Amino acid sequence: MPKYELMPIGAFAQRSGLTSSALRFYADSGLLPPAEGDPVSGYRYYSTDQVARASVLRRLRELAMPLVAVEAVLGSGADEASRLIDEHVAKIVGDAAAVQQKAAVIKAALGTGPGLPVAAVMGPVLADAVEQVLTAAAHEPGMPAVGGLRIEVGHESVTLTATDRYRLSTRTLVPAEPPSQTWAGTVNGDELRAAVAAIRRSPLVRLGAVSNGIWVRMADREDRHCRLLPGDYPDHRLMLASLGEVSTRATVSKDLLLRALEEHPGERIGLHVADDGVSVVSADDGHPDIPLPAAVAGRAVQIWFELTTLYPAVSTAIGPDVMLDLRGHDQPVTIRSADRGDLTTLAMPIKSDHST
Incomplete structure (x- = not known):
């Protein structure tokens, strides 16, 4: 060249x-x-x-x-x-x-010492609860707390809660040993997720509180530390306490409902609940409704959701059936296991021209 x-x-x-x-x-x-x-x-x-x-x-x-x-x-x-x-x-x-x-x-x-003992929980149970509840967490600019898991330890229970303001999931666990004292904090969700595999393989997990987080202590495994998140946690207890009366209750197969949601073509999903069952409704008039058998009590109602809100709420429910407690087309829907009520999720509906 x-x-x-x-x-x-x-x-x-x-x-x-x-x-x-x-x-x-x-x-x-x-x-x-x-x-x-x-x-x-x-x-x-x-x-x-x-x-x-x-x-x-x-x-x-x-x-x-x-x-x-x-x-x-x-x-x-x-x-x-x-x-x-x-x-x-x-x-x-x-x-x-x-x-x-x-x-x-x-x-x-x-300089923090070994940490103050808070609670002892069965590892596999805690791991499942963390995965189920954290589906409702989100990373929001300016609101770090909603990316975490709220842990509240009472005298007889350990309650886990997460919310992205459109969904709220909460599950109450029975501790393996009586809690030594009450405690509450919002733990970094990503760090807790990273510890789930080790937690699941530990028969018993002990939680210890320090000034900036919690220790997750497991026999024969390395202790894990999860930081506390700054900022106030949303007042989820007030939201739960202010829910209106249930006007319609439907019990439907979890698998059938999930399958219908997966087959649905749009980002918005309607649920039409009436005496003859639950139908998954599309905003597109050209797409047929998907009827599902269900036990229904109360008045007929049609309510709309974002797929990204409804699907995770249903998929994390425990057991073969889910119970939907509806309060009208513009009120939160409570989604929980039909036979176990220790995991409860609230899903916020959206407005739609199709709602009645």
């Missing part, structure tokens, strides 16, 4: 975003050898065709990708390269989460 079509290392460094010293390193490592070199002066020259490879190399290194992995990506086709990048990112994210947890444990241990 004629010299006038080549770039000296300084010009190529400006085009590629790599420093001259980095280019020399990558040339010596074989990742980006120059197009030509002057054996007398030692000058290195690069072609315009090498700019794209150099730019990709730079971006991969910005991801903290090691040279061996960079070489594999650069030598692969698009699909394999994407897989290798995803694999690297997943490792980085996992390592960061592990470091974050270890840092939280260290900070919690600095």
